[in-house]
Amino acid sequence: MELELQRKIKENPKLYSHLKQNSRWIKVLNRNPLAFKEFSDTMKSQYKERATDKMDEVLDNIDLISSFLNAMK
Numbered sequence: 001m002e003l004e005l006q007r008k009i010k011e012n013p014k015l016y017s018h019l020k021q022n023s024r025w026i027k028v029l030n031r032n033p034l035a036f037k038e039f040s041d042t043m044k045s046q047y048k049e050r051a052t053d054k055m056d057e058v059l060d061n062i063d064l065i066s067s068f069l070n071a072m073k
Helices: 003-011 013-021 024-031 033-046 051-072
Strands: none
Touching: 003 013, 003 033, 013 024, 013 033, 024 033
């Protein structure tokens, strides 16, 4: 694996954890360092760090607050 790619993975604890949990990515990244974007996307999907996941979380919180305020009336 390229040194720059190793540095990126070690700097981000979630990437490192994802790599440890899904060791098949070691072989993929060794053979094709350009697959890092796909690896990063799968990590974001697993840890729910995509923009859509964050928006869903915000909307769920707004719904929760709204229902709580309606119950208080």
